[in-house]
Amino acid sequence: MRAEIITIGDELLIGQVVDTNSAWMAQRLNEIGIEVYQITSVHDNREHILQALDGAFSRVDIVLTTGGLGPTKDDITKHVMCAYFGTSLVEDSRVREHICELYKERPDVLNRLTATQWLVPKSAIILPNRVGSAPIMVFSQHSKFLIAMPGVPHEMKIAMLEQVLPYVKLKVRGERLEAGDIIHKTMLLTGIPESKLAILIEEWEKALPASMHLAYLPKDGIIRLRLSSYGEATIDEIEQRLADLRPLIAEFLLAAEDLPLEVILGNLLKEHQQTIVTAESCTGGRLAAVLNAQSGSSAYYMGSVVAYDNSVKEQVLGVQHDTLMKWGAVSEQTVREMAERVRFLMHADYAIATSGIAGPTGGTDDKPVGTVWIAWATPEGTEAERFHFGTAREREQITQRAVTAALVRMIKIISDRL
DSSP: OEEEEEEEOHHHHTTSSOOOHHHHHHHHHHHTTOEEEEEEEEOSOHHHHHHHHHHHHTTOSEEEEESOOSSSTTOOHHHHHHHHHTOOEEEOHHHHHHHHHHTTTOTTTOSTTGGGGGEEETTSEEEOOTTSSSOEEEEEETTEEEEEEOOSHHHHHHHIIIIIHHHIIIIISSSOOOTTSEEEEEEEEESSOHHHHHHHTHHHHHTSOTTEEEEEEEETTEEEEEEEEESSOOHHHHHHHHHHHHHHHGGGEEESSOOOHHHHHHHHHHHTTOOEEEEESTTTTHHHHHHHTSTTGGGTEEEEEEOOSHHHIIIIIOOOHHHHHHHOSSSHHHHHHHHHHHHHHHTOSEEEEEEEOOSSSOOOSSSOTTEEEEEEEETTEEEEEEEEOOTTSOHHHHHHHHHHHHHHHHHHHHHHHO
């Protein structure tokens, strides 16, 4: 079964807001065996929305929309849906009760515009939105379905998980999905170029049945290798194919599932009851942010020193003045001392330190923009590596690549050590 996603809102098309909803929704739909055929973004414009709906229903049986369900004049989705399905708005007492309860501590929000939120299309099935005022609306016509959801990401996610996905499985499909419709399995690899990987596993890939497809998804030194099956293979068959692949890629395998690097690292540390700290210069706290963002990170992440200025490297971390004078802040000697000192100061098992030139200024002939030194301190010792992430890259890209490289190597160090 195929679905199409339509995101509605001028803010998406002028670049003011990035559409993160679609990718997340597509993942959740794939998990229950529904293939997303197309994703479209449209303006808050009646004709544009109507054209998008016509086009979507010519291709698929399920259309999901997000956005345009607020109480202000620019939010027209609900009214356009009424026109498209030939219905009108009526008051829904359950929605009214929910909104009044939701805002009972905020009487200023309960005004005449908010009151329009409990007006819903008469022909629609209304599903509750537990955390917001815009209800979820389900329209059906000629065995095809449209489900309209709010565009605020946290509201949309709760709506999908609590209401939309169960409704689709039980009402649209008519049964709960069993394993075997659409299956995606992803591995994370590092340390090998995409082209070389393709040559390495060429014979294995040629032997895949027509119902299976292999995708190479490289980014920042990581290759996500995704094996997909559409409609024929079982999970056991997919797993057997991957078992045949693993010996070929064992040297480069970082993780056997598609997880963020910081989650993989955190899981390793929690499993073995170990801790990590960071000392950052060019990454400016980015490593600390990604590690700290994980729920339960207090079990393994102890803290960080953002030592951007040399005085902080010396006075807080204890990097030797002579080291900085002789070798400079962006050097193997400096990052080694940063990593070792922060590990000692915080009594941690592991430490990562970064120092580099993120640009666009500050580069020299021997240390051009994009040069980054990273060190990893462990109970057995410290290692460091120089990276060059390219002078043409923007500051943000260089910083992100440094974070990725730091996490990748730390994962491999711990995995090899345990």
